[in-house]
Amino acid sequence: xxxxxxxxxxxxxxxxxxxxxxxxxxxxxxxxxxxxxxxxxxxxxxxxxxxxxxxxxxxxxxxxxxxxxxxxxxxxxxxxxxxxxxxxxxxxxxxxxxxxxxxxxxxxxxxxxxxxxxxxxxxxxxxxxxxxxxxxxxxxxxxxxxxxxxxxxxxxxxxxxxxxxxxxxxxxxxxxxxxxxxxxxxxxxxxxxxxxxxxxxxxxxxxxxxxxxxxxxxxxxxxxxxxxxxxxxxxxxxxxxxxxxxxxxxxxxxxxxxxxxxxxxxxxxxxxxxxxxxxxxxxxxxxxxxxxxxxxxxxxxxxxxxxxxxxxxxxxxxxxxxxxxxxxxxxxxxxxxxxxxxxxxxxxxxxx
Numbered sequence: 482x483x484x485x486x487x488x489x490x491x492x493x494x495x496x497x498x499x500x501x502x503x504x505x506x507x508x509x510x511x512x513x514x515x516x517x518x519x520x521x522x523x524x525x526x527x528x529x530x531x532x533x534x535x536x537x538x539x540x541x542x543x544x545x546x547x548x549x550x551x552x553x554x555x556x557x558x559x560x561x562x563x564x565x566x567x568x569x570x571x572x573x574x575x576x577x578x579x580x581x582x583x584x585x586x587x588x589x590x591x592x593x594x595x596x597x598x599x600x601x602x603x604x605x606x607x608x609x610x611x612x613x614x615x616x617x618x619x620x621x622x623x624x625x626x627x628x629x630x631x632x633x634x635x636x637x638x639x640x641x642x643x644x645x646x647x648x649x650x651x652x653x654x655x656x657x658x659x660x661x662x663x664x665x666x667x668x669x670x671x672x673x674x675x676x677x678x679x680x681x682x683x684x685x686x687x688x689x690x691x692x693x694x695x696x697x698x699x700x701x702x703x704x705x706x707x708x709x710x711x712x713x714x715x716x717x718x719x720x721x722x723x724x725x726x727x728x729x730x731x732x733x734x735x736x737x738x739x740x741x742x743x744x745x746x747x748x749x750x751x752x753x754x755x756x757x758x759x760x761x762x763x764x765x766x767x768x769x770x771x772x773x774x775x776x777x778x779x780x781x782x783x784x785x786x787x788x789x790x791x792x793x794x795x796x797x798x799x800x801x802x803x804x805x806x807x808x809x810x811x812x813x814x815x816x817x818x819x820x821x822x823x824x825x826x827x828x829x830x831x832x833x
Contacts, residue, residue, distance in 0.1 A: 580665045582608035582646065582675040588653055589826065591700065592684040599704040599739060599824040601653050606784050608646030610665040610672060619644035623666045629676070631659030638679075654679045695721050698830035701734065703810055706822040710751070710809040713825055717758065719803045720833040726796040727833050729767075731808055734827035736787035738776035744818025747775040748811065748825070750791045755805035763807065767793035771813060776823055789825070798833075806831050 583605050589597045608624060609617035624640035626648060635652030638661060648663065657680065664674040684700055697716040705711055718727060729752050738746040749771055753763040768791075776787035791808070798804060810825050 578610055578612045578667065578672050580608070580610050580663070580672055580675045582663060583648070583677055584675075585678045585680060586648075586650070587680050587682040588650065589702075590681060590683040591702065594683060596653055597702045597824070597826065599737070599822060601650060603650040604739060605648040605650070605677075606645065606779060607782055608640075608642070608648065608663060608665070608675065609644075610667055617645065618667060621667055622646070625664050625666070627662045627664070629660040629662050631656050631679070633659065648677065650679065654681055657681045695719060695724075695833045696830065698828055700826075700828050701731075701808065701810075702824065702826050704739075704822050704824045705748075705810055705812055706815065706820075708811055708813070708815055710749075710811045713750070713808045713810040714829055715805060715807040716829065716831040717803060717805050718831040718833040720798055720800050723800050724833055725798050725800055726794050727798055727804055727806070727831055729791075729793050729795060729806060729829075729831050731789075731791045731827070731829045734789050734825055734829075736772055736776040736789055737824045737826065738778050738784060738787070739822045739824070742818055742820050743778050744820075745775045745777050746772075746787070746819055746821055746823050747813035748772040748787065748789060748823055749813050750789055750811075750825070751809050752791060752793060752795075753807050753809055754795060755807075758803050758805045766795050767791070778821065787823070804831075804833070 586603070586605050588600050588603065590600075591597060610622050611617040620643055622642075622644055624642060624646035626638050626640045628637065632655045633650075633652045634655050637651065639649050639651060640663065641647045641649065646663065646665065648661070659679040661677045661679060662674045663677060665672050695718065697718045699714045699716060701713045703711065703713045716729075720727060731750060731752075734750075736746070736748055749769050751765055751769045752767050754766050756762045756764060770789060770791040772787045772789040774785070774787050777785045779785070795804075795806070808829050812819070812823060815821075
């Protein structure tokens with residue numbers, strides 16, 4: 482329903498869409514004063530009126546020339562006869578539709594400036610277009626991406642999806658920060674874009690410890706998409722004089738899921754000790770720990786990182802003796818929504 486008036490009459494226009502055409506019937510409600518504007522109580526305005534009529538900023542023709550909306554904005558191409566059509570009005574017009582998405586994406590590098598495993602190509606979910614008071618569109622939306630500032634080392638980013646959008650970084654940022662503009666289009670109309678920053682993030686340098694020292698550390702960066710345990714990093718440490726235990730630390734390591742299948746991606750890590758350095762025979766020690774929280778892929782709300790920790794003390798060791806340890810990593814399950822690759826990232830250490 483749309484409310485209009487002239488200086489002679491006060492009109493209610495009841496409208497409906499049929500086959501993509503807005504059809505209207507008019508009826509005279511009252512005769513306002515001779516002034517060209519008339520205040521309408523807010524109680525008269527339905528959500529449809531507020532959402533639609535306030536967006537159509539055009540002029541009136543026919544016998545209703547000079548009519549004004551209650552919002553003091555004008556209505557386009559209104560035919561002067563009752564039971565006629567409102568022409569020239571675009572369906573789907575609603576600037577109250579809001580686009581949202583990931584404001585910042587990190588592309589990670591080692592302390593030496595080398596791009597980490599699984600970083601490129603990188604897919605980022607969570608771009609959506611939502612009408613005021615409604616739920617996000619799951620179809621009918623197309624997405625486009627443009628570079629506002631900065632550049633990439635190769636192919637430009639791209640967008641996919643016909644409801645929720647996915648941004649794919651096809652190459653690494655060439656500078657520390659690149660800014661992207663991501664625009665949704667619905668019913669042939671573009672809506673205000675979302676801005677996303679692409680940032681280079683580099684690990685802190687890790688001091689190299691001499692082989693056999695009392696402390697050893699390394700940075701882990703390993704992708705796994707299977708339930709088979711894979712070594713994420715090996716540490717060689719020598720217990721001190723009178724020291725009969727080794728403290729092993731894998732604290733708050735990050736888990737980044739990739740892929741297009743929505744769902745939680747649980748993971749496990751555990752420690753192993755080589756029976757003697759160089760023997761290539763390994764035994765499990767301590768307990769297996771699980772991700773908490775697990776990483777999550779979500780096309781609508783965006784992917785979230787997971788975290789995993791396994792800190793323990795390997796007791797009963799001999800003093801002044803070399804020991805070799807490794808952290809083992811796997812996907813806990815890979816069926817259905819749990820399928821996909823997950824990158825384990827972060828430092829591990831051993832203290833003898």
